[in-house]
Amino acid sequence: MSKDIQAQAIMMSLEPLYKKAEEEGLWFYHESQESGEIWASPSYLRHMQSKGRMIWSPEHWELRNPMGYMRQIHRKASELIEEYNELAAHMHIPKVLLLEKQNMKPDEEYTEPQVVINEAPTTH
Incomplete structure (x- = not known):
C-alpha cells in the first residue's frame, strides 16, 4: 500500500x-x-x-477535555511568573509581573480562553 x-x-x-x-x-x-x-x-x-x-x-x-490542558499551562505560567518575580526582587528590579486568570468556562462564542500577563503598578 x-x-x-x-x-x-x-x-x-x-x-x-x-x-x-x-x-x-x-x-x-x-x-x-x-x-x-x-x-x-x-x-x-x-x-x-x-x-x-x-x-x-x-x-x-x-x-x-482541553480545560485540563489549560489548567496545566496556567500552573506552568504561574510558576514562571513567580520565579521571575523572585529573581527581580533579588536584583532590586521594581516591576512585578502578575498572571490574570480568565474565565475558565468557554462559551459557544468564545472558544479560546486567554491568559493575560499584566505588570503590577509600581509605587515610588
Whole structure:
C-alpha cells in the first residue's frame, strides 16, 4: 500500500473521533516517548495532517477535555511568573509581573480562553 493511500485510510478512520471531538468540544491527546505530550484541536490536527504530519491511527489518540490542558499551562505560567518575580526582587528590579486568570468556562462564542500577563503598578 502506498504511503498516500495509507495516510488517507488513517485519516478516514479518524472521522468518528473528529465528529465526537467537534460535537463535544474535545481535543486530540497523544503521548509517547518520541513525541512527548501533544494536545491538538480538531482543526489544528486536520491542518497538520493536510501537511502530512501527525497521521497516526485512532489507537494513538485519546479525546480529552482541553480545560485540563489549560489548567496545566496556567500552573506552568504561574510558576514562571513567580520565579521571575523572585529573581527581580533579588536584583532590586521594581516591576512585578502578575498572571490574570480568565474565565475558565468557554462559551459557544468564545472558544479560546486567554491568559493575560499584566505588570503590577509600581509605587515610588
